[in-house]
Amino acid sequence: MFFSSQLVEALKADHKKLRAELNLLKETDISQLDRQLCFGRLLPLLISHTQREEKVVYSFMKSQDDENLNFMAYEGQTKHAMVDQLIEDMLSENLTNQEWSASAKVLADSVGQHLDEEENEVFPYLKRHLDSDKDAELCLRYESHYQDSDAIGYDEEYLSETPRWS
Numbered sequence: 001m002f003f004s005s006q007l008v009e010a011l012k013a014d015h016k017k018l019r020a021e022l023n024l025l026k027e028t029d030i031s032q033l034d035r036q037l038c039f040g041r042l043l044p045l046l047i048s049h050t051q052r053e054e055k056v057v058y059s060f061m062k063s064q065d066d067e068n069l070n071f072m073a074y075e076g077q078t079k080h081a082m083v084d085q086l087i088e089d090m091l092s093e094n095l096t097n098q099e100w101s102a103s104a105k106v107l108a109d110s111v112g113q114h115l116d117e118e119e120n121e122v123f124p125y126l127k128r129h130l131d132s133d134k135d136a137e138l139c140l141r142y143e144s145h146y147q148d149s150d151a152i153g154y155d156e157e158y159l160s161e162t163p164r165w166s
């Protein structure tokens with residue numbers, strides 16, 4: 001019987017919000033300032049998503065007796081770390097506008113590919129390890145971590161500043 005996972009639906013809903021900003025971020029027809037504003041909107045969404053995914057979803061995947069699933073969790077975690085490093089570079093004051101735009105495109109492409117991989121390969125495989133009780137529990141934990149991530153205050157930290165890289 002087809003199993004519809006609340007957790008996977010919640011993850012995909014967040015991916016959809018991320019994709020909207022990622023598409024704008026690499027759009028060369030809009031101004032650099034608009035892309036920088038888009039980057040400011042993307043950051044809190046992206047950081048909140050990757051942190052909650054690691055704390056709830058990847059942790060569960062690592063706890064299962066399935067090497068493939070364990071590997072997918074470590075692979076996802078490594079991709080998140082690479083993206084974090086790229087973001088750190090983009091927040092530095094040392095990039096020229098052209099360098100910043102190139103980094104923005106690489107960021108959008110890398111995150112986009114990661115989201116596709118999760119949706120096409122990881123989540124369908126993860127669903128095999130979920131029953132409806134486990135699914136509901138993980139979904140609740142994933143959604144409730146929203147509060148924790150918001151409390152970190154990425155919005156204020158990144159959005160209230162005038163762009164440092166312009």
Ligand SMILES: [Fe+2]
Nearest residue numbers: 050053076118
């Ligand atoms: Fe991820």
Ligand SMILES: [Fe+2]
Nearest residue numbers: 011053115118
């Ligand atoms: Fe994800």
